[in-house]
Amino acid sequence: MVTKSLSTPTEGIAMILNVQGVTKRFGGLQALTNVTFDLPEGQILGLIGPNGAGKTTLFNVINGVYAPEAGQVIFRGRNMTGKKPYQLAKQGLARTHQVVRPLNELTVRENVIVGACFGRENHRLKQASKIAEEVLNFVGLGGKIDQLAGSLNITEKKRLEMARALAARPYLLLLDEVLAGLNPTEIEYMLNIIRQVRDGGITIIMIEHVMRAVMGVSDRIIVLDYGKQIAEGTPQEVSQDPRVIEAYLGDPKLAKKLMEE
Amino acid sequence: MAMLEVRDLEAGYGEVKILWGVNLSLQEGQLTALVGSNGAGKTTVLRSVMNQVRPWGGSIYFLGREVNRISAHEKAAMGLILVPEARQLFTDMTVVENLEMGASSSRALKHYKQNLERVYTLFPRLKERYHQKAGTLSGGEQQMLAIARGLMADPIVLMIDELSLGLAPLLTIQLFSTLKQLRAEGLTILLVEQNVQTALSISDYGYVLSEGRTHLEGPARKLLNDPQVRTAYLGV
Amino acid sequence: MKRLMNPGLWITLLIVVALGLWPTITRNAATRELVFTILLAIGFASSLNILLGYTGYVSFGHVVFYGLGGYIGMYLFKQYNSPLWIAVPAGGLAAGLLAFILGKSILHLRGGYFALVTIGVNEAMRAFINTLKPFGGPTGIELDFSVYKPYGGAANALWLVYYTAFGLALLFIIISFMIKTSKFGLGLLSIREDEDAAEVMGVIAPNLKTWAFVLSAILPGMLGVLFFFKNGNVEPGDAFRLGFSIENLVMIMLGGQGTVLGPVLGAIVYQRLRGLLLVSPLFKNIQLSVSGVLLLVIVLFIPVGAVGWLRNRFPRLRRVLP
Amino acid sequence: MQFGNLLTSIVDGLLIGAVYGLAAMGLTLIWGVMNVINLAHGPLIALGMFSIYLLFSNFGLNPYLALLIAAFLGLIFGILIYFIAIQRVLGASHLSTLLATYSVNMIIIGIGTAIFTTTFRNVDYSLGNITFGPLTVLGTRAVAALLTFLIAGSLYLFLYRTRLGKYVRAVANNRAAAELMGIPSTQILALSFGIGTMLAILAGGLISTMLPFTILSGGAYELKSFVIGVLGGLGNPLGSLVGGLVLGLLEGIVPVFMPNTWVPVIEFVIFILILIVRPTGLFGVKK
Numbered sequence A: 001m002v003t004k005s006l007s008t009p010t011e012g013i014a015m016i017l018n019v020q021g022v023t024k025r026f027g028g029l030q031a032l033t034n035v036t037f038d039l040p041e042g043q044i045l046g047l048i049g050p051n052g053a054g055k056t057t058l059f060n061v062i063n064g065v066y067a068p069e070a071g072q073v074i075f076r077g078r079n080m081t082g083k084k085p086y087q088l089a090k091q092g093l094a095r096t097h098q099v100v101r102p103l104n105e106l107t108v109r110e111n112v113i114v115g116a117c118f119g120r121e122n123h124r125l126k127q128a129s130k131i132a133e134e135v136l137n138f139v140g141l142g143g144k145i146d147q148l149a150g151s152l153n154i155t156e157k158k159r160l161e162m163a164r165a166l167a168a169r170p171y172l173l174l175l176d177e178v179l180a181g182l183n184p185t186e187i188e189y190m191l192n193i194i195r196q197v198r199d200g201g202i203t204i205i206m207i208e209h210v211m212r213a214v215m216g217v218s219d220r221i222i223v224l225d226y227g228k229q230i231a232e233g234t235p236q237e238v239s240q241d242p243r244v245i246e247a248y249l250g251d252p253k254l255a256k257k258l259m260e261e
Numbered sequence B: 001m002a003m004l005e006v007r008d009l010e011a012g013y014g015e016v017k018i019l020w021g022v023n024l025s026l027q028e029g030q031l032t033a034l035v036g037s038n039g040a041g042k043t044t045v046l047r048s049v050m051n052q053v054r055p056w057g058g059s060i061y062f063l064g065r066e067v068n069r070i071s072a073h074e075k076a077a078m079g080l081i082l083v084p085e086a087r088q089l090f091t092d093m094t095v096v097e098n099l100e101m102g103a104s105s106s107r108a109l110k111h112y113k114q115n116l117e118r119v120y121t122l123f124p125r126l127k128e129r130y131h132q133k134a135g136t137l138s139g140g141e142q143q144m145l146a147i148a149r150g151l152m153a154d155p156i157v158l159m160i161d162e163l164s165l166g167l168a169p170l171l172t173i174q175l176f177s178t179l180k181q182l183r184a185e186g187l188t189i190l191l192v193e194q195n196v197q198t199a200l201s202i203s204d205y206g207y208v209l210s211e212g213r214t215h216l217e218g219p220a221r222k223l224l225n226d227p228q229v230r231t232a233y234l235g236v
Numbered sequence C: 001m002k003r004l005m006n007p008g009l010w011i012t013l014l015i016v017v018a019l020g021l022w023p024t025i026t027r028n029a030a031t032r033e034l035v036f037t038i039l040l041a042i043g044f045a046s047s048l049n050i051l052l053g054y055t056g057y058v059s060f061g062h063v064v065f066y067g068l069g070g071y072i073g074m075y076l077f078k079q080y081n082s083p084l085w086i087a088v089p090a091g092g093l094a095a096g097l098l099a100f101i102l103g104k105s106i107l108h109l110r111g112g113y114f115a116l117v118t119i120g121v122n123e124a125m126r127a128f129i130n131t132l133k134p135f136g137g138p139t140g141i142e143l144d145f146s147v148y149k150p151y152g153g154a155a156n157a158l159w160l161v162y163y164t165a166f167g168l169a170l171l172f173i174i175i176s177f178m179i180k181t182s183k184f185g186l187g188l189l190s191i192r193e194d195e196d197a198a199e200v201m202g203v204i205a206p207n208l209k210t211w212a213f214v215l216s217a218i219l220p221g222m223l224g225v226l227f228f229f230k231n232g233n234v235e236p237g238d239a240f241r242l243g244f245s246i247e248n249l250v251m252i253m254l255g256g257q258g259t260v261l262g263p264v265l266g267a268i269v270y271q272r273l274r275g276l277l278l279v280s281p282l283f284k285n286i287q288l289s290v291s292g293v294l295l296l297v298i299v300l301f302i303p304v305g306a307v308g309w310l311r312n313r314f315p316r317l318r319r320v321l322p
Numbered sequence D: 001m002q003f004g005n006l007l008t009s010i011v012d013g014l015l016i017g018a019v020y021g022l023a024a025m026g027l028t029l030i031w032g033v034m035n036v037i038n039l040a041h042g043p044l045i046a047l048g049m050f051s052i053y054l055l056f057s058n059f060g061l062n063p064y065l066a067l068l069i070a071a072f073l074g075l076i077f078g079i080l081i082y083f084i085a086i087q088r089v090l091g092a093s094h095l096s097t098l099l100a101t102y103s104v105n106m107i108i109i110g111i112g113t114a115i116f117t118t119t120f121r122n123v124d125y126s127l128g129n130i131t132f133g134p135l136t137v138l139g140t141r142a143v144a145a146l147l148t149f150l151i152a153g154s155l156y157l158f159l160y161r162t163r164l165g166k167y168v169r170a171v172a173n174n175r176a177a178a179e180l181m182g183i184p185s186t187q188i189l190a191l192s193f194g195i196g197t198m199l200a201i202l203a204g205g206l207i208s209t210m211l212p213f214t215i216l217s218g219g220a221y222e223l224k225s226f227v228i229g230v231l232g233g234l235g236n237p238l239g240s241l242v243g244g245l246v247l248g249l250l251e252g253i254v255p256v257f258m259p260n261t262w263v264p265v266i267e268f269v270i271f272i273l274i275l276i277v278r279p280t281g282l283f284g285v286k287k
Helices: A002-006 A055-062 A085-091 A108-118 A125-139 A154-167 A184-199 A211-217 A235-240 A242-249 A252-260 B042-049 B072-078 B095-102 B106-110 B112-122 B124-128 B139-152 B169-184 B196-202 B220-224 B227-234 C007-026 C029-055 C063-080 C084-106 C111-131 C145-151 C153-180 C183-200 C205-231 C242-255 C261-279 C287-301 C305-313 D003-034 D041-059 D063-089 D094-116 D139-161 D163-173 D175-180 D185-208 D218-232 D237-257 D262-277
Strands: A015-026 A029-040 A044-048 A070-075 A093-095 A172-176 A203-207 A220-225 A228-233 B002-013 B016-027 B031-035 B057-062 B080-083 B157-161 B188-193 B205-210 B213-219 D129-132 D135-138
Touching: A015 A055, A015 A203, A029 A055, A029 A070, A029 A203, A029 A228, A044 A055, A044 A211, A055 A070, A055 A172, A055 A203, A085 A093, A085 A108, A085 C183, A093 A154, A108 A125, A108 A154, A108 C183, A125 A154, A125 A184, A125 C183, A154 A172, A154 A184, A184 A203, A184 A211, A211 A235, A220 A235, A220 A242, A228 A235, A228 A242, A235 A242, B002 B042, B002 B188, B016 B031, B016 B042, B016 B188, B016 B205, B031 B042, B031 B169, B031 B196, B042 B080, B042 B157, B042 B188, B072 B080, B072 B106, B072 D175, B080 B139, B095 B139, B095 D163, B106 B112, B112 B124, B112 B139, B112 B169, B124 B139, B139 B157, B139 B169, B169 B188, B169 B196, B188 B196, B196 B220, B205 B220, B213 B220, C007 C029, C007 C153, C007 C261, C029 C153, C029 C183, C029 C205, C029 C242, C029 C261, C063 C084, C063 C111, C063 C205, C063 C242, C084 C111, C084 C153, C084 C205, C084 D262, C111 C242, C111 D094, C111 D218, C111 D262, C145 C153, C153 C183, C153 C205, C183 C205, C242 C261, C242 C287, C242 C305, C242 D094, C261 C287, C261 C305, C287 D063, C287 D094, D003 D041, D003 D135, D003 D139, D003 D163, D003 D185, D003 D218, D003 D237, D041 D063, D041 D094, D041 D185, D041 D218, D063 D094, D063 D139, D063 D185, D129 D139, D135 D139, D139 D163, D139 D185, D139 D237, D163 D175, D163 D185, D175 D185, D185 D218, D218 D237, D218 D262, D237 D262
Parallel strands: A044 A203, A044 A220, A093 A172, A172 A203, B016 B213, B031 B188, B031 B205, B080 B157, B157 B188
Antiparallel strands: A015 A029, A015 A070, A220 A228, B002 B016, B002 B057, B205 B213, D129 D135
């Protein structure tokens, strides 16, 4: 099984990521306000919140697409604030994108080879090709290996993004809505992959809207709303939190007020 | 007669199918809500109704006429107006210019003066800032301008995508009550929202979209208390 | 070197070898001149393809490397009586150096802005050399007939230049192929497809782009030396003619950008077509217009070029035609 | 150098600079509205020169009256080019739009060369000299600059005061939203290309009354238009006028201190530096 070889030694409760007071603005919009959390190695952290809450922006700050106005991102003990995405990739951070970004004119295999070649382990083409095959079989794309990435359907493209990220053999994996648009069977399949990856020792942060799934798989959950952390805890704790329910379904009091008017 | 009717709509991007059979029917003078979680395909419904995404299958009727192949600007000229997601204002142009651009069909031009006055009454803030560039407005003001621009087009049916997205609760209340007022004046409105409770609380009728299909429908108050809606969202 | 066993590479090389040996068989100076022009185009287009086709950056002013190389070579011939085997690499080196400096400063620009700035660089260079006394200013550098003496006279020197261009074209086709099938090349292709996504996967785009730029500049620099040595003189207007870059872009488009065979086929077809139009009494005067119509048809209807079209039409050819 | 000469040189530079600005306006309008770098701009300027030349030399028309006719023909021609060569590649890669416009360049230059050859022509028309104290300027230059300001002013009024002009700005700003508001964006884009072409024709026409030219002369003005466009902000047609004046001033002053041949070096180095540091131009709007 490929996940065995992905494992890295875990040392007690070492923190793989510390996000400290991260703040990010876009023009007048306050996208993130003072976001702070620590992530222990080997956990799955669920990141939830309504549309536009700043979840993807947080990912973009963690992996260096945006530099934050304030705060720090410490990855595996190193301050990586303001570093470029490729520098973080080389340090062992991989991610998938909310809107899939396949390299369309390259084959599925080549897409994954890019991940293996330029990620943390810096493989040669030949070795990378082997890794690509393994990882593609692991995510269930073994049969499409020589197709152009552009010709895959959305489910397959999501798996391809996953495979590309895994081929880099990261320490930390950021998953941005890998379940969105999948049917229940496909969601189950993907969750199974995610659990196996975690069991292989890779730490995961996942942004997800499919609640049943994220509640089932996460060790801990952070809820963002308007760029602020409004709740944090185990899935049970979070799902009981009135603020979370409010953030998702809207304010019942507000609704009542509107009805009375 | 239904003002806008969507039957078995199918659509997608590239080879990816997003909508698998959407049905909607807007009754005259009613406020209808289309709700659904992120990624359910709400925006795609609106985009295909306007032909910004070409429908793959199904039919769209506006005022009883089949309009599948009619381009967006012609539909707008007929009075079918979409206030798009993320506002899509003309950010380099002033507030009043944005409003002027709203009234670009000959239909809308006829009522330009009245509509402008009505919009300024609804949103006095816009009158104060009429000479400011739209891009420099706050999020709430931008949303007001987006709705106002839509109203300037003299809509017969007004569709609004994600009205409350990124807005503070107080502003949301304000805008929702404006919608109630417009409905009271007889405008037919389709409200597309992620925020279920608030959206359903002001609507007459509601549809719940899930995985590209209309999943549930019914009078808004009934849906509001339907446990299935909650399940569809939180999964708990 | 197993990957060198690719049939597509050998087809490409075979075509160029057959073309290159044609004047050797006919021993005809006119044929040689014709084929020399084609080989020049093959080399230039194949080099530019590394940047345009593999990396996805449109360099409109690529002729700047050709012109600079030409001037450096001519200066060495004139001032130091330098032999060809020093001047040619020197031209390539100068072009590579310029590309390196430029790469570090302009490759952060994307799309149209990059294309614009390369035009600006070419024009600035042309204007600068126009003022440069050691390079002869507006009149440029003219060689005495005596420079051809060490090569056994002008006739022999012309053959020598021809074979050098031939050899370099072959060499750079192999290099272009090696790049495309290497890890470096895969990095370039990923930048072409989606630069931001590539960086997220760890591709150090700024460095890779710079090296692609340098590699695409070296051969044009060397070819510049050969051409102007043969020509006997160089002037700013000839050395930095913007149209020359664009003609090469057209060849790449015609054959298929991003493929190894594409630029070669494109160069042959374009140059032959141009030759035919020039001698046709009907089209002689509007040769440029006919080429323009042709270009427009390609851009509007087959933007992937001939080889790209074949690859899309017959997916099996993807392996055979790299 | 005497003060009078310097002054004349500067004023001359400014007068010509204004016309450069007019030439750049068309280029930058098209860039701003549809994000296309029009490489056919130079030949279009040359067509402007030859239209005036033909109407003046063959029909004896007053050059300024000829300008009016040429402008109208330019508008129609531009709309035609849009539908034939541009519409299909809009939104495609930059290489596609660049080469599509370049193919138009080749077609015009090819036919133009076949008809007119590349010998120099000039519109033999004079308005005498105008003298103010130590300053003497050619009448045609003064009129050309005056007309440029008039045209720039009209363009401003069109874009900011007329409904149609506002549609152009709306489509440039957000094409999808314009469609949703009932603005027929395709027609507006075609019109914009027509206006951009018309401005090139007008600039060419004015230049033809000042300087001799060939069918290839447009190329130099196209390059200047790039420099001006970047100076004034690509996509900001009125910034072009300022950019043109700056360039003209530069061309007026530089020759006083160093050989004339340094002018293009300085121009293009400025061009490159601005692009590297601030690609949206000095007065550019952020896209």
